[in-house]
Amino acid sequence: MDKLIIGDLEIRNRLFIGSGKFANEAIIKDIMAETGVEVVTVALRRVDLKNSQNNVLNHIPKETILMPNTSGARTAEEAVRIARLARASGCGNWIKIEVISDNKYLLPDNNETIKATEILSAEGFVVLPYMHPDLYAAKALEKAGAAAIMPLGAPIGTNRGLKTKEIIRILIEECTLPIIVDAGIGKPSEALEAMEMGAAAVLVNTAIATAGDPLLMAKAFSQAVQAGRQAFLAQPGQTVDYARASSPLTGFLQD
């Protein structure tokens, strides 16, 4: 059976989505119902804990696997504080660590991310660190107790696609944890490519939320993720440099 296990949960749908940037957040429920998406990340700073009316969580079904994220944290210490607050507020024990102090490209700080991962995994969190693709950092995150590794495809919100593809390929080959490609994926074909390479899942927010028709785009992403996974499991044929006839020529010229 083709299972994706993170923490102690089995996840069937390998498309994870973000909850930001939707013109109408009510569509998140429809997306989940029609695609079967199970995992949704939400920035804790967008959860209005004092106001139950104006709260993004109102649009996320109860059975969702919630992955609060530490967006807004600039240091490990801040990420740890946000994670503890998320858990204390009833958001569960999954946490996507985002530690970012670069305002232009929003690139994650791998060193601070490793520190936060070590602290939070020791506290029993299921830690999913968002990281700049790098083999040594990925190994350090594994050692620090991460449950999966989330390398970026391109800077958040750019829809530029799998710019870091070759390093992600190395992470997939060399890491034992699931690799979830997060950020920058702009089109279903790019999600498919990541899955075909062997990524365990992809996380997409901007490309769905800002599409002309977010529901239709989410369906397209969901199908692409499934197709990519199936292609990976089917083991693509070999690539060669020169043409090889598809039908045998044997016996043809001798007659």
Ligand SMILES: CC(=O)[C@@H](O)[C@H](O)COP(=O)(O)O
């Ligand atoms: C919502 C979230 O966690 C984003 O920071 C995530 O990295 C997705 O990135 P895109 O918006 O580029 O899909």
